[in-house]
Amino acid sequence: MTSNEPPSPLGRLLYGGILAYMAIDGFKNNEKRVEIAKESGVPVPELLVPFVTGLLFVANVGIVLWKYPRASAGALIVFFLGTTPVIHNFWTMEGKERQGNKINFLKNCALLGCSIMLLDAATREDN
Numbered sequence: 001m002t003s004n005e006p007p008s009p010l011g012r013l014l015y016g017g018i019l020a021y022m023a024i025d026g027f028k029n030n031e032k033r034v035e036i037a038k039e040s041g042v043p044v045p046e047l048l049v050p051f052v053t054g055l056l057f058v059a060n061v062g063i064v065l066w067k068y069p070r071a072s073a074g075a076l077i078v079f080f081l082g083t084t085p086v087i088h089n090f091w092t093m094e095g096k097e098r099q100g101n102k103i104n105f106l107k108n109c110a111l112l113g114c115s116i117m118l119l120d121a122a123t124r125e126d127n
Contacts, residue, residue: 006066007121015114016064019076023057040086055079069122073115080112 006012026033030050037045056079062072088105090098 004125006069006125007118012064012066012118015111015118016060018111019056019060019063023053023060026053026056036087040089042086052079052083063118070119070126073119073122076115077112077119080108080115084108084112 027050030053033053034045034049037049042048055075059072059075059079062068063076084105088101088108090101090105093101
């Protein structure tokens with residue numbers, strides 16, 4: 001990849017497919033996610049949960065289409081840094097709940113890593 005080429009369209013589409021699924025599932029299960037956020041101590045979860053779900057969806061579209069890629073990747077980084085340790089705090093849990101949240105925490109860390117690489121690619125493209 002040269003400094004002026006966007007990252008692989010197939011890679012962005014695969015990444016975007018996962019994020020789109022996460023956002024759509026978030027909208028479908030908003031009440032459940034609001035309750036989880038409330039239990040985790042998130043302030044005004046009735047507003048923040050749909051807001052960050054929308055942020056995830058819009059930023060994802062930006063990455064897939066490679067429109068405003070720095071802002072889109074930055075928004076994804078904020079999403080993963082803000083939600084992952086609060087919602088998937090497996091270190092406070094036991095049993096199956098701990099295991100499931102540990103897997104989701106690690107998955108989100110991998111998705112965060114990809115967002116950081118996309119931000120780097122977008123920044124190099126601008127130079």
